[in-house]
Amino acid sequence: MFETVLKNVSEKTPLVHCITNYVTVNDVANIVLACGGSPIMADDIEEVEDITSICGALDINIGTLNQRTIASMVAAGKKANALGHPVVLDPVGAGASKLRTETTFSLLKEVKFQVIRGNISEMKTVALGSGTTKGVDADSSDEVTEENLSQSIGFARELSKKTGAVIAITGAIDLVSDGERTYVIRNGHPMMSKITGTGCMLTGVVAAFCGANPENLLEATAAAVAAMGLCGQLAYERVQAAQGGTGMLRSAIIDAMSRMDAACLNGGMKIELH
Amino acid sequence: MFETVLKNVSEKTPLVHCITNYVTVNDVANIVLACGGSPIMADDIEEVEDITSICGALDINIGTLNQRTIASMVAAGKKANALGHPVVLDPVGAGASKLRTETTFSLLKEVKFQVIRGNISEMKTVALGSGTTKGVDADSSDEVTEENLSQSIGFARELSKKTGAVIAITGAIDLVSDGERTYVIRNGHPMMSKITGTGCMLTGVVAAFCGANPENLLEATAAAVAAMGLCGQLAYERVQAAQGGTGMLRSAIIDAMSRMDAACLNGGMKIELH
Amino acid sequence: MFETVLKNVSEKTPLVHCITNYVTVNDVANIVLACGGSPIMADDIEEVEDITSICGALDINIGTLNQRTIASMVAAGKKANALGHPVVLDPVGAGASKLRTETTFSLLKEVKFQVIRGNISEMKTVALGSGTTKGVDADSSDEVTEENLSQSIGFARELSKKTGAVIAITGAIDLVSDGERTYVIRNGHPMMSKITGTGCMLTGVVAAFCGANPENLLEATAAAVAAMGLCGQLAYERVQAAQGGTGMLRSAIIDAMSRMDAACLNGGMKIELH
Numbered sequence: 001m002f003e004t005v006l007k008n009v010s011e012k013t014p015l016v017h018c019i020t021n022y023v024t025v026n027d028v029a030n031i032v033l034a035c036g037g038s039p040i041m042a043d044d045i046e047e048v049e050d051i052t053s054i055c056g057a058l059d060i061n062i063g064t065l066n067q068r069t070i071a072s073m074v075a076a077g078k079k080a081n082a083l084g085h086p087v088v089l090d091p092v093g094a095g096a097s098k099l100r101t102e103t104t105f106s107l108l109k110e111v112k113f114q115v116i117r118g119n120i121s122e123m124k125t126v127a128l129g130s131g132t133t134k135g136v137d138a139d140s141s142d143e144v145t146e147e148n149l150s151q152s153i154g155f156a157r158e159l160s161k162k163t164g165a166v167i168a169i170t171g172a173i174d175l176v177s178d179g180e181r182t183y184v185i186r187n188g189h190p191m192m193s194k195i196t197g198t199g200c201m202l203t204g205v206v207a208a209f210c211g212a213n214p215e216n217l218l219e220a221t222a223a224a225v226a227a228m229g230l231c232g233q234l235a236y237e238r239v240q241a242a243q244g245g246t247g248m249l250r251s252a253i254i255d256a257m258s259r260m261d262a263a264c265l266n267g268g269m270k271i272e273l274h
Numbered sequence: 275m276f277e278t279v280l281k282n283v284s285e286k287t288p289l290v291h292c293i294t295n296y297v298t299v300n301d302v303a304n305i306v307l308a309c310g311g312s313p314i315m316a317d318d319i320e321e322v323e324d325i326t327s328i329c330g331a332l333d334i335n336i337g338t339l340n341q342r343t344i345a346s347m348v349a350a351g352k353k354a355n356a357l358g359h360p361v362v363l364d365p366v367g368a369g370a371s372k373l374r375t376e377t378t379f380s381l382l383k384e385v386k387f388q389v390i391r392g393n394i395s396e397m398k399t400v401a402l403g404s405g406t407t408k409g410v411d412a413d414s415s416d417e418v419t420e421e422n423l424s425q426s427i428g429f430a431r432e433l434s435k436k437t438g439a440v441i442a443i444t445g446a447i448d449l450v451s452d453g454e455r456t457y458v459i460r461n462g463h464p465m466m467s468k469i470t471g472t473g474c475m476l477t478g479v480v481a482a483f484c485g486a487n488p489e490n491l492l493e494a495t496a497a498a499v500a501a502m503g504l505c506g507q508l509a510y511e512r513v514q515a516a517q518g519g520t521g522m523l524r525s526a527i528i529d530a531m532s533r534m535d536a537a538c539l540n541g542g543m544k545i546e547l548h
Numbered sequence: 549m550f551e552t553v554l555k556n557v558s559e560k561t562p563l564v565h566c567i568t569n570y571v572t573v574n575d576v577a578n579i580v581l582a583c584g585g586s587p588i589m590a591d592d593i594e595e596v597e598d599i600t601s602i603c604g605a606l607d608i609n610i611g612t613l614n615q616r617t618i619a620s621m622v623a624a625g626k627k628a629n630a631l632g633h634p635v636v637l638d639p640v641g642a643g644a645s646k647l648r649t650e651t652t653f654s655l656l657k658e659v660k661f662q663v664i665r666g667n668i669s670e671m672k673t674v675a676l677g678s679g680t681t682k683g684v685d686a687d688s689s690d691e692v693t694e695e696n697l698s699q700s701i702g703f704a705r706e707l708s709k710k711t712g713a714v715i716a717i718t719g720a721i722d723l724v725s726d727g728e729r730t731y732v733i734r735n736g737h738p739m740m741s742k743i744t745g746t747g748c749m750l751t752g753v754v755a756a757f758c759g760a761n762p763e764n765l766l767e768a769t770a771a772a773v774a775a776m777g778l779c780g781q782l783a784y785e786r787v788q789a790a791q792g793g794t795g796m797l798r799s800a801i802i803d804a805m806s807r808m809d810a811a812c813l814n815g816g817m818k819i820e821l822h
Contacts, residue, residue: 022296022570023577023589029297029470034520038411039470041297042371044340050371066592066616068340097590097598137586194806196577196587245803246582255519258468296570303571303744308794312685313744315571316645318614324645342614529793532742 002269003262005213005223009036014211017055017080018204019043019073021063021092024197027250028059028204034258035227037208043069048076057085057211059204060111062103063092070103077111086114086210086217089165090203094118095125105129108163115210115221116159117168117203120144120152127159137193144173153182153274166221168206170199174229176222183222186270187229189236195250202228205257226269231256233268276543277536279487279497283310288485289329291354292478293317293347295337295366298471301524302333302478308532309501311482317343322350331359331485333478334385336377337366344377351385360388360484360491363439364477368392369399379403382437389484389495390433391442391477394418394426401433411467418447427456427548440491442499444476450496457496460544461503463510469524476502479531500543505530507542550817551810553761553771557584562759563603565628566752567591567621569611569640572745575798576607576752582806583775585756591617596624605633605759607752608659610651611640618651625659634662634758634765637713638751642666643673653677656711663758663769664707665716665751668692668700675707685741692721701730701822714765716773718750724770731770734818735777737784743798750776753805774817779804781816 014037020028025041032039042051045068052058058080060073080087089111094104104126107113116126119138144152153175160167160179169175174185192198206224213220235252242248288311294302299315306313316325319342326332332354334347354361363385368378378400381387390400393412418426427449434441434453443449448459466472480498487494509526516522562585568576573589580587590599593616600606606628608621628635637659642652652674655661664674667686692700701723708715708727717723722733740746754772761768783800790796 021589023573025297026300026470026574030520030524033468033470040367040370041295041338042367043338044373046341047339047371047373050373054370064589064591067594093588093590096588096602097595099592099595099598194581196574196581245806246578247799247802247806250578250802251521251525251799254521254524258519258521299571300574300744304794304798307742307744314641314644315569315612316641317612318647320615321645321647324647328644525795525799528795528798532793532795 001219002223002265005209005216005220006262006265008212009209012212013038014057014208015040015055016057016059016204016207016211017042017052017076018059019048019069019076020059020061020200023063024200027197027201027254030254031201031257032204032208034254035205035208037211039204043072045072045075048072049079052076052080052085053083055085057207058087059207060087060107061090061092061200061203062100063200065100065103073107074110077107081112086207086214087111088115088117088203088207088210089113090200091116091118091122091126094122101125113163113165114217115166115168115206116163117170117206119199120169120171123159123167123169138171144169144171144175156182166217168221168225170202170225174225176218176225178218181218182274184272184274185222185226185229187226187233189232191236191249192232194246198232222271223265226271227257227260227265230265230268231260275493276497276539279483279490279494280536280539282486283483286486287312288331288482289314290331290333290478290481290485291316291326291329291350292333293322293343293350294333294335294474297337298474301471301475304528305475305531306478306482308528309479309482311485313478317346319346319349322346323353326350326354326359327357329359331481332361333481334361334381335364335366335474335477336374337474339374339377347381348384351381355386360481360488361385362389362391362477362481362484363387364474365390365392365396365400368396375399387437387439388491389440389442389480390437391444391480393473394443394445397433397441397443412445418443418445418449423447427451430456440495442480442495444473444499448499448503450492450499452492455492456548458546458548459496459500459503461500461507463506465510465523466506468520472506496545497539500545501531501534501539504539504542505534549767550771550813553757553764553768554810554813556760557757560760561586562605562756563588564605564607564752564755564759565590565600565603565624566607567596567617567624568607568609568748571611572748575745575749578802579749579805580752580756582802583753583756585759587752591620593620593623596620597627600624600628600633601631603633605755606635607755608635608655609638609640609748609751610648611748613648613651621655622658625655629660634755634762635659636663636665636751636755636758637661638748639664639666639670639674640748642670649673661711661713662765663714663716663754664711665718665754667747668717668719671707671715671717686719692717692719692723697721704730714769716754716769718747718773722773722777724766724773726766729766730822732820732822733770733774733777735774735781737780739784739797740780742794746780770819771813774819775805775808775813778813778816779808
């Protein structure tokens with residue numbers, strides 16, 4: 001099943017329209033390319049509908065949102081909805097400012113998202129309208145753990161039912177749920193949190209995978225989450241071997257994604273269905 | 275001749291004013307430094323004329339254009355024209371949206387460009403007003419090949435005559451023409467298309483080389499194109515040796531440019547004059 | 549003393565609000581993480597006060613300023629002042645355009661800065677209202693040298709007294725002064741000037757160190773400057789060993805910062821108090 005997901009990405013080279021933040025945009029573009037997609041970054045209101053029309057998926061990331069780009073996000077989202085393209089939301093820092101929280105709700109009202117991916121604090125804000133986001137990182141008291149796993153799965157399921165979107169909550173343990181089935185994924189490495197953009201990059205990969213697998217969004221999202229975590233593990237091994245640091249980790253994650261194939265993913269993914 | 279081009283760059287350290295996209299801007303700045311130039315990124319209408327006045331060349335790249343920066347591009351372009359500085363256009367994604375196509379034509383009308391560099395689909399849009407751009411990548415049916423080479427050279431020549439600019443069409447085979455003479459360059463590696471920004475980076479290098487060689491724009495542009503392709507080859511060798519991927523390739527291209535000298539370029543460039 | 553500075557950073561994980569340029573923003577975020585802080589980039593006027601309120605320090609960098617972000621800088625600065633958070637100014641390119649020079653003075657008037665960090669040409673502009681900035685690099689005729697050292701220390705002291713801020717002037721020799729005491733730091737490597745963003749990255753590290761050490765801004769700033777220089781040296785050694793170039797240097801600097809500890813800093817810093 002996950003093999004089919006990867007095969008579709010490499011055969012279709014999905015074009016992904018990204019309206020994303022300027023902090024991690026280069027990494028997002030490079031990892032979308034590395035995973036087999038083709039990224040286009042465009043955020044002017046005069047062109048977002050044209051651009052999204054020639055793409056297969058839309059990635060909306062509110063990382064460095066501003067009044068100008070918020071309007072473009074809504075316009076692109078509505079157009080992608082009309083065309084039936086998967087639209088993925090990354091509510092970066094939802095809960096950290098009134099603007100981010102309100103924009104998240106406004107987007108959820110105006111645009112139908114097929115996937116929402118965030119850390120647990122951001123996702124609690126999406127669910128409850130308030131969160132305890134510590135800046136753009138999750139609050140450790142919110143984290144998904146082995147102890148609260150079934151409760152967390154319940155949260156993911158409910159949020160999926162409420163939003164109608166596949167929900168991807170990422171952290172030490174990742175959850176991907178469509179409201180019925182939930183994948184629990186235990187790939188990844190703690191060092192990934194020491195670089196900026198692993199979440200943004202993952203959302204770009206999710207968009208590419210969903211663009212190539214619009215009939216199978218749950219497995220496309222789960223495959224992207226597992227692949228990204230596995231890339232983090234492989235990159236960490238490289239960094240350790242070379243006595244490198246976080247600069248090398250960033251580059252090695254993209255390296256690993258560019259070398260990922262079905263055999264590597266099947267051999268390394270730690271995934272179970274609940 | 276190409277030795278003189280490089281010598282002028284290293285002796286003059288040309289300042290390059292870049293109004294470019296936020297996706298690849300860091301790579302552009304770093305490769306302009308690596309090739310011997312000094313980049314300044316500035317896009318506010320209140321300062322672009324000041325900034326371009328202290329520079330030796332202007333790089334206009336429409337990669338993530340918006341209403342605010344389009345006005346700045348025009349103002350900077352007019353000022354650079356008045357001062358006699360080489361102005362280089364990178365029409366990223368021309369043909370992919372009405373905004374990009376119209377902005378390209380508006381820029382060509384308002385500003386005199388000394389060099390225009392793009393992939394074949396972008397350049398067909400520049401020539402014909404319409405193209406078959408697949409997002410920001412060239413459509414494969416448009417590609418310059420050995421089979422259509424003389425026809426493609428004819429296209430480059432005509433476009434140069436029409437625009438008055440040196441035309442650089444880059445892809446598997448690169449063409450650089452001033453309307454009379456055309457260089458055909460066969461450096462580069464296919465893996466370069468798996469990272470974002472090789473085109474933007476090249477345009478920055480073209481601007482730096484032209485800023486240091488304003489009397490010899492054709493050879494300055496050809497040298498930049500060949501050097502960039504050679505850097506791609508050298509970087510690919512590094513990546514293969516280290517079993518790396520596209521993250522490493524990106525960094526290794528800048529590495530190679532920072533180590534490039536006349537001996538390396540002369541030894542590695544695959545160039546012929548038509 | 550410098551050990552305490554580092555210890556506070558690693559124990560407190562200071563959140564740093566950065567309003568910075570889009571050229572080097574990713575490197576700034578990654579090095580703030582590498583040094584033990586947590587960065588948040590946000591520049592919309594509707595959220596900068598919220599964001600700065602949850603942070604421990606504010607980094608204002610005018611590298612690609614525009615009308616929209618200048619207003620956000622002022623609003624964030626005033627809020628951080630009201631909350632007693634350290635505010636650090638990086639006047640990138642002050643002197644290169646009227647807009648940058650005037651914005652620098654406007655910021656100095658509206659916001660109280662605890663630290664100002666720049667190259668010597670930028671700092672002369674801060675002091676005198678005019679400078680001989682060569683783009684975003686220092687003019688070599690301005691450089692701090694062994695010959696003009698005591699005069700340069702005098703300049704730093706006076707500027708600190710005038711502005712009420714800790715002054716960090718960085719170049720081949722770095723000066724950090726609070727108007728009474730001045731640290732002279734001789735870490736660093738010339739190759740650092742061949743990549744973009746070492747100054748911006750340093751300012752981010754200064755903000756993180758000051759956020760964790762608000763009672764000891766002089767030593768926090770001096771430790772950041774010495775650590776960054778030492779990272780440049782360590783990175784250069786890596787690059788030489790691997791026959792790499794400037795692409796590798798950039799990544800290796802972040803690697804070195806992510807591996808920096810008190811023993812490494814104490815063993816490598818070349819610092820004296822004047």
